Amino acid sequence: MALYVQKFGGTSVGSVERIKAVAEKVKGFRDNGHQVVVVVSAMSGETNRLIGMANEINDEPTPREMDMLVSTGEQVTISLLAMALHKLGVPATSYTGSQVGIQTDSAHTKARIQRIETDELQADLDDGQVVVVAGFQGVDEEGNITTLGRGGSDTTGVALAAALKADECQIYTDVDGVYTTDPRVCSKAQRLERITVEEMLELASLGSKVLQIRAVEFAGKYNVPLRVLSSFQDGPGTLIVADSDQEEDSMEEPLISGIAFTANEAKLTLLNTPDVPGVASRILGPIAGANIEVDMIVQNVAPAGDYTDFTFTVAKGDYKQTLKILNEQVLPDLGEGEVKSDDNIAKVSLVGVGMRSHAGVASKMFRVLAEESINIRMVSTSEIKISVVIDEKQMELAVRALHKAFGLDKADIENEE
Template sequence: MSLIVQKFGGTSVADVEKIRAAARKAIRAQRQGHRVVMVVSAMGKNTDRLLELASDVSENPPAREMDMLLSTGEQVSVALVAMAIEALGSQAISLTGGQIGMQTDSSFSKARIKSISTERIERLLDEGNIVVAAGFQGIDNDLNITTLGRGGSDTTAVALAAVLKADACEIYTDVDGVYTTDPRLLPEARRVDVISYDEMLELASLGASVMHNRSIEFAKKFGVPIHVRSSFSDTEGTMIVAEQESATASVCGAALTPDEARLTVLGVPDVPGKSLEIFAAIAEEKIAVDMVVQNVGDGGKADISFTVQRADLQATLTALQPVVESIGAAGITQDDQVSKISVVGANMVSQPGVASEMFRALAAADVNIQMITTSEIKISALVARDQSSLALRAVHEAFKLHEKPDDSKSWSQIKADRDGVEMQTLVSRLRDDALEALTLTGISVLDDQARVTLSGVPDRPGIAAEVFEKIGAAGISVDMIVQGVDGNEHTTSISFTVDNDQLNQSLSVAKTLVESYGLRGTSGEPGIAKVTVSGIGLRSHTHVATLLFETLAASEINVEMISTSELQVNAVIKSESADQAKQGLEKVFAASLR
């Protein structure tokens, strides 16, 4: 008999009628022949009320007691849902996180799942029950109640689907699927039928609130199909699976991350180990760093810019102050009035010109770009917050995201293609203490590369579009792009990598750009390599970038450029050090490689 996990968020169980509606969905699925596990969040606004009570009692409540308090919200919900199922004539039993056997570490408020014991759930299912499990919570080795942090009920649901080998995990929420962007910001946003794990991971990390990235990490690792559906209608919704909707569309979605803060550490000595000291201090505070740009050193100094969530700005500054002094940097600048605009698409890696198309769309809207980072499936640009809505609309229109691609596939078509084919997952078997461990898919080196840098680029709208349109017109294929602050209030620097055999042609185009736009200058360097660590959980496991920098520094390998994404951490180094870097990283990350 097939098994389905159904997750209902807080808005889906916000009152008695919605609780009854959720109960009816579970009963209907059971009567269709499925075994059903429900994962339920706290009733809407319940958690906010508990937080208010805690703040009324204590200015700084202990983390353990906060988890004890907040876990009660889900316990109220699961009991009421089980009662509703019984009242409607079916059999149900509610369980807390501890009762479903969810073992976590002891990181209160942001615990990670170590293992899940399924014996009790399976026995109760065999007895004909609908199992109603509390999301968001577990227990540690000392039987303390722990909570999983933001999106914890999503994570619970997909983790249970993984260990129970469920046929699907249905996420019921107040929207009817995944959209090309937030429909509350752009009414013309289109609901997509299918989206790939990789695309959804990037969009979730960018703030697409319909799913949390930790739950997508589980789904990708264990091959769990996720079905995002509306709690209030029978709309088909969106399937999140390994395949993407279209084989030709370069971009599947656009996202706005509104509350960002940019920090730039100025005048960092351009020698091995300095990046390590900066990011190790931030990782120690469990602060997630997003866009990272290290400009090419000038006069033995480099500027390192990165973004964090606006709420983490002061904690980041506090962590960095002693480091800035110890490494001999010139100081720190900051800006908390910025937002990030990103486009995501699994097909962009094979389609040149996507970056310049995005930059041209922003230029046409008179939006200035402050920072750029790229990866294989994502391009992000940092813009002023007061221009962010304009920027989102511009890129959404430019890539025609409101229109369904001509070759789009539905889930039923993809499912038919899958029939008789064994689906490969990253993790072939489940191990205790490994459920939410870092999973790396590879450490690779792209060699025979060259780097080109434009310095003193005017900080005005359109410049990035003009630069990369001219480069593209010359037939030059660009891999990695970074743009960041260069220490001057009115200029930036843009660096990009190309194949070695295109360096001279790239420098020729760069020199015309210097003359045309009055840039400070250009430089190029042959014989570089891009070292890439790829995997799942790179953002939430904040030590990954630290270990990369630590490994390179221990071998006296200097980092010239950096870029990051949800799926990759990239560092540009000299080619002569590439093999040594790869071997060192494979040794350090051996336990996490799959």
């Protein structure tokens, strides 16, 4: 007998029919002798419907009232799912975040979980009940309803799994796992059996929107085995494990786990800026001040003189405003230099804990790109990731070439087996 925490997102509970299908799935686990806690989101579209009404009434609603409003979305789903389980003869009880004792701080709309009281929940489980919990929400010390922010249902699931010491937290989504890269770009992309928390974090922040970063961090911190699988088809999904587990058998692990990419950034360069202390903050200060997030930053060492080039990337949506700040604030402040910019770029990243212990990943990456005549504009590295900026129109070619070269193609692995 195992204890599973199963989280179903908005699409998975998006209609009465889908809620019934979730009940069937949960019943299957229970029939096999397992204990199940189910965490659900609001039915898809519901949260946006509620926010729409709020915005018609007040363009700046207070966060407390927003939480009061949107938390009704999950409350609807938990009661409907409990009813669906009852219909199948499965004893089940639904709880709001407040009722189940998910205590948070008072940072409305982005609250953080402080502790979870599990006594009553454990008693229900021991009593043979399936417990259905509203994701995304909690309660602060004064009894105000709080929410954890968009995607917070994943966090609720992981936090409950940690508090209950569950055997696994299963996140059901509309994809059947984490892939080596986006199958829409590379037809030979394949589902990963397992991936480390660290790799998942790099892939998530690079645009693989399978899981919320916070939930993955949480799972890593509390050593909760996390599995991503499909609500709509059977299959083992992808298991996300803490690094320690991973390193034990790292000999067998592939060098690279996945390739992330995005065409949603733009690159800006300040040429011939004075190479003196504090210049970076004089460039980036006004940009941060405008709430623009900077992703990659590269500064070349000044070769001889007192001048250097400073390059960074921002989201494409912030491109024009950033350009304006550089021209109208930064350049006049520095007194010299020149701005060059390009919004037809793409970022491609190799991610893998295996590269930690292997030299040569970067040089192999550069060679593969060179063989395809792809020019590298910018490079940035971390312990388990190498990112390059290239021309946008070469992005897909780069992803496919690297996917093959690093042995990720479906056929390659099937041959190895």
